[in-house]
Amino acid sequence: MFFQNKAKTEDWLMEQLGSSSDIICRNIKSANQKATIIYINSLCDEVNLHKEVLKPFYEASPQEFTNYIKSLPNAKTVKQKEDILTAILQGGAAISLNGEMLIVEFEKVVNNNVGEATVETVIQGPQNALTEDITTNLNQIRHRYPQASLRIKSKKIGRQSQTKTMILYDEKLASPDLIEGIEKSLANVDIAVLSAAGQLHKQLTTQKRTLFPTMMITERPDRIAYNLAEGKAVIVIDGTPFVLITPSVFYDFMSSMEDVYQSFWISRFIVLLRYMGLAISLLLPAFYIGVTAYNPEFFRVQLALGIAGSRAGVPYPAFLEVLFMLLMMELLTEASVRLPKSIGSTATTVGGLILGQAAVEAGLVSNVMIIIVAAVAISNFVIPINAMSFAMRVAKYILLILTIFFGMVGLVMGVIGLVAYLANLSSSGQPYLKLFFIRSKDSK
């Protein structure tokens, strides 16, 4: 009866896995015992499997071998057939021994090379980014944050991908409500395949349609350690070098790790520069329309005449010119992100230099417009966190449309609306934007 059951489990497993070439099912036999091993050789570390299972199998007595296997740190006993299957699919080897099914995990990880940070770079600071393997990432984080109070809670997310996801936090600093809230919202996530941090972020927000990121997405281990020390929680996902940090407020998205590493005035200067960049990229196109089409008296007469002069050859209203140029700029940005790196520079040269000059000469846009578009594009890249810079790219158009219809008053309205919208957002219960946040002392 017992043996029958065992045989059935193996058959069921093989039936489920089907006949793929990388599935190994082997009956092994020594002088006094026999066993069956099932694993997938593309997921399983075979060298270790040989060393830790096969060799002792031929050297030890049956009793000793069973005890040995059970005492391995990566071994576990699993009762349910479905759980065995999941374990095999995640790189475990199922060993059936005297009618008992044991799982020993020999996960083979290929993509655990630590590479340089490419999305958030700093000049003189830690250069390495996280990897796509969760254990390597944990290793990096633990190295940077060697605190006994660091807690790691694990959860599998994704109906089909069963992606390993971990919540990291410092028990002494993070509020229990925060962790409870995250666990609750993680439990509600219903998604088939989870493969990126942004994807999880989208699932964790309560509102369906959002524009601004309310959780920080980062690839920098030093930023993670910094935020852990501030009592924030970090969600690490297997298979992506990006993690989520929550709660994150508006200012976090405008800060780079460079601010911490530079001397006081330099970092203040950089931060100021960044906010000016934000203001330029948000307001300048709308401001241009407001000034040329509605209130040319705002600036000096010479400037008003200068702009009007450069627009003399342009046959249509200012807003079409702005929309046309901004659209070109967005296309250029989007193209250079998606293109292979080797072609990317060609696209920027063709688009930026040739098209810009030609558009002016053809009388489609004014010279001033080219300057404005360039300024907008450059200053948008000053925003250090990509998600925020994307959000601001979109927000710019809302201000633009309000200004097109209602002039400078529309711009003022748009700014108030934007501030109110941001102030109304929350990140894990924290208000997203207010002027002063009280920070912990040692973070400054």
Added chain:
Amino acid sequence: MNRYFYYLLILNMLVNVFLYVPNILLRERFEGAVLAIPIGVLIGTTLLFLFTISINKFKGVGLPELLEATPKWFRFIFVLFFSGMWFIAGAISLLAFNNVTIRFINPEISDVNMITVFAIFIVLLLVRIPSDRLLYTLEIILVLNLPLIGLVMYQAYSHDYLSIYSMLEVATHYKEIPSWSAIAASTFVFSGYTNLVIFYRVFKEKIRIRRLWFVPIIGFVNLVTTIFIPIGMWGADGIGDLTYPWIATADTLQIEFGPVERVVTMFILLYVSISMISVAVHWHVAFETLKSTFHIKLKSERIKKRLDWIILGSFALCVYILELNLKQNDIFVFGENWLNFRLPCEVFLVLLMIGLSKKVKQ
């Protein structure tokens, strides 16, 4: 949270320009406006301190919650009446700055369309935002605007053509007994504290009364600036001809080494943004007061949501109807009457608050 109280005070001090306070005071510049300033400061600060000390007895509650101790009929009438007052406060500044906008910034758009846009914008802003988040918004908008307003004020004060003799000419009429209108107008500058009836709900700590010593000083400076700068620019007689004294004054300014040619555009834009926030604050108080009275009986979330839209929609509709029926001068008369009527109401509110603080124990 203490600093948000100052913002509420500063907001009213700034927005008085659009609420016809300078018009009233300048009209009566030879008939007691000068004496109205110290009297206004005295009455205004007394009311402010009495109110703040009374509400300081409680923590984290608004007036609607405190009113539970009063009889039902009183509560109902009081809430309807006072939310009406707050609504009109917002409505007048909306009407006034709408008028200024279509005169000086957007002459192409019709007044009714412009006010519809403003009203819709403010309704959309208010329907979602809770009290504390509105205060955060207020703080950011003020911090963005105040330096620029300071710049304009500096330009005005340091102007070569600011005639000290005109100012002295008006100042010598200090013995005249001020009219009710003048006193009511000058006390308005201090009445930002009344917004606490709702915003006190989100104040986490008590207001430190001692730190409010600067309020009478700032209020005084504010009132003096409000009437004497236009007088200094336009002369003691000339100022009487202007419909919008402050806007005309701002139009005399030019920033010589700055990029801005006409300061008036910048000035109006700054004041439009401040007025818009002020309308939002006033309407928020009216909205929340009404909500807290009607919501008690309602259970279903959907009906509550619908009620919110109905309240705010009727706000917008009222403003629309007012704009259709009031001419520029009517708005001024309406605003003046409201200011006159507001002062006794404010005294009543303060007395009520003192009574409540004696009666209700928390």
